[in-house]
Amino acid sequence: MARKITYQQAINEALDQEMTRDPSVIVMGEDVAGGAGSPGEDDAWGGVLGVTKGLYAKHPGRVMDTPISESGYIGAAVGAACNGLRPVAELMFIDFMGVCFDQIFNQAAKFRYMFGGKAKTPVVIRAMYGAGFRAAAQHSQCLYNMFTHVPGLKVVVPSNPYDAKGLLIQSIRDNDPVIFLEHKALYTMEGDVPAESYIVPFGEAAVVQEGDDVTIVAIGRMVNYAKEAAANLRKKGIQCEIIDPRTTSPLDTDTILESVERTGRLVVVDESSPRCSMASDISGFIAQEAFGALKAPIQMVTAPHVPVPFAASLEDLYIPSPARIEEAVMKVKEYR
C-alpha cells in the first residue's frame, strides 16, 4: 500500500524533488553539506540531524555550507531570492532567529508591499523548534507566534510526514518569504507519503478527526498529543474534533469557526508560552466571532510562562501532555 517514510525523509525528499524540478532552488545553512563531525568529506552528515543528507552529491554546487553567521547568510538568502533564486536557508534552531530579525521582519517581509508588488522574495527559512530534547532554554522554544505576528511572512508548522513534504514543496514554490518549522521530536515519526511530488496549500487546516462534542485546535507536535487524548476520551464517550491549522499564517479561521459553531466547546493546544501565543490568538478570534455558540469558557493548554527548563523532570512538566489535554476537554465538557 502506501509507502511509509519519516518526517525527516519527507523533508529531504521535498528538497530533492524541488531541486530536480527547478534549477533556481538552492540550499544553504550551517553544516547542511559537510556537517557536524565530518572527517572533512563533503556530504558526510547533511545538517545537524542529517535532514539534508545526500543532497550535496545529487545537486552539485547548490548545497552550500555557510559560516556560523545567521545574520550574514539569512541576509544573503533574502537577497538571492530578490534576484531570481529560490533559496532554502536552514537556520538550525529557531532560537537563533534573533540575530537576523532585521533581515526577516524588516526586509524580506516588507519588500513586496513596499515596492508595490514589483519585488518578490521567494525564500524559505527552515528551522527546528520545540522542547523535549533536553536541549535547554536556548534550543527548545516554539516562537512560531512571533513570525505569525508579522504581516508579509507565511508560517508553516507541519505535524506529520505527509504534510511536511507537501507544505515544503508549496513553501518553495510560494513567492513570499516562508518560515518552515520542524519539530525535532517529529523527525522520526513515520507516515504514508506518496513518492510523487504534491502540494498542500497554505491556509487549509486539516480536520484530523471528526467529533461533535469538543473542538481541539492543536499546533505541530501537539496534534499528535491531541490524538492520544482524544483516543482516551472516546472510551469515555466524548467525541473530539481535532483541527490542525498546518499554517499559522495564513490561518484557516473558517474551518475552526465552523467546527466550534457545531461543538460549542474549544480547547487550544499550543506548546509555546501562553502570552501572545497561537492559543490566545485563536481563543480571542473565537471569543469574538462565535461567543454565542460557546457552551463553556475556552480552555488553553500551553507551556507555562517560563524559559524551557534543562532539568529533565521539569522539562517533562513544561510540555503540554495528553493528560492535560484530557483534563481541559473534561473541563469544557462538564462546565455548567
Add this chain to the structure above:
Amino acid sequence: MSAIFTVTMPKWGLSMQEGKVNLWLKEVGDKIEPGEEILEVESEKISGAVEAATTGVLRRQVAQADEVLPVGALLGVIADKDVDDALIDDLIARFQAEFVPPSADDADSGPQTQTVKVGNVEVRYLKLGEDVAGKDPLLLIHGFGGDLNNWLFNHAPLSESRAVYALDLPGHGSTTKVTGIDSLDGLAEVVVGFMDAVGLECAHLAGHSMGGGVSLAVAKRAPNKVKSLSLIASAGLGSEINGAYIDGFVSAASRNALKPVLAQLYSNESLVTRSMIDDMLKFKRLEGVDSALATLAGGLFAGGRQSAQLVAAAAGKPTLVIWGENDRVIPSSHATAIPGATVKVMPGQGHMVQLEAAGEVNKLIGEFIG
C-alpha cells in the same frame, strides 16, 4: 444442521484496521438468507452493509451500535433456531478469548498492490483470489477520477471463485500520471498491454463509467482478450454526460468546491465523508494529475458530450449492463443501447451503484460470468 456462523468486522480496503457499528438492520430472531444485509458498518473511509454469507437465524448481536472494533472482531452470531443457547455462548466466549486484533504491521502482510511496467506507464494493480482452471479471471476498470478502491465492496467478494484484478488507469491512483492520453482507445492500449504483462490471455471485463468505455475500447482493439463485458453506468453508450460534473471535478481545488461535485455521484449523499473528500484532494494534488484529468476530460467529454460511441464494440460479446436509475452523471437511458445485452436498471440508485448497492451488483456480475 447445527453449524454456528460468526459475523465479523469486514476489511474494506487494504488500510482498514477498525470499523464502527452504525446500526443493526436485523434483530435477534430474524431469519437470514445469504446476501441479506445484517448490519451497517462505518470505516474511516466509507460506510456499508455487512451481508450474510449463510442461511440461519440471527441469534446474537455481540457488537452494539456505536462500538468501534478491530477488523475480524465478532459482531454477531447466526445459527439455526434450534441450536442450544449454551453452545452459542461457549463459541462467543471462546472467540473472544482467542481473538487477537490485527496489528498495524499485519496490514503489510495481507494482499498488496503491485506495479507492472507497460511501455512508459507504471501500472498499479491489485490481484485478489486464486487462478481457477476453467474460470477466466475478471478485470475491474474504474471510472474518471477514480482508482482501484472504487471496487472496495466488489473486489474481494467477486474473488471467492476466481482471480480478480483491479488496476489504476493512466493518470489515476498510483499509476503514472502524465501520459498525454486523451482517448478511450489510448487507455485501452495500456489496459491491453497490462493484460499481456500480467499474463491475462483472456478475461471478463467489468468497467464503471469511463472504465466501461475503456472495456468497450479493449473489446474493439483486442476482441480475443475479452470473454464478456459487465458495464456499469458506462461511458461510450450515448452522447450525453453531465458536463458540469466533469468540469467541477477537474477544477475543484478545495474541500468546499469538491463536496457538492462528489455528492452528485451518490444517491445517498451522506456517503461523501470528509475523509473521502480529503483523499480525493490528496490525489488531485499529486504532480501531473491536474493536467492528466484535464487532457482526458478534453478528449472524452468536451462540452458535456461524449466523443466516443462504442456500442458496436460489444457485438458478439456476452454483455451485462447495470445502471442506477437516478444516475446524475451519465443518464440511465443509455442502459438499453446495446442490442441483446442483459440489462438491469436499479431503482433509487446513482452513479456509484457498485459501491452503494454492492451486494446486488456482485450477485449480478457473479451470476453473469458464472
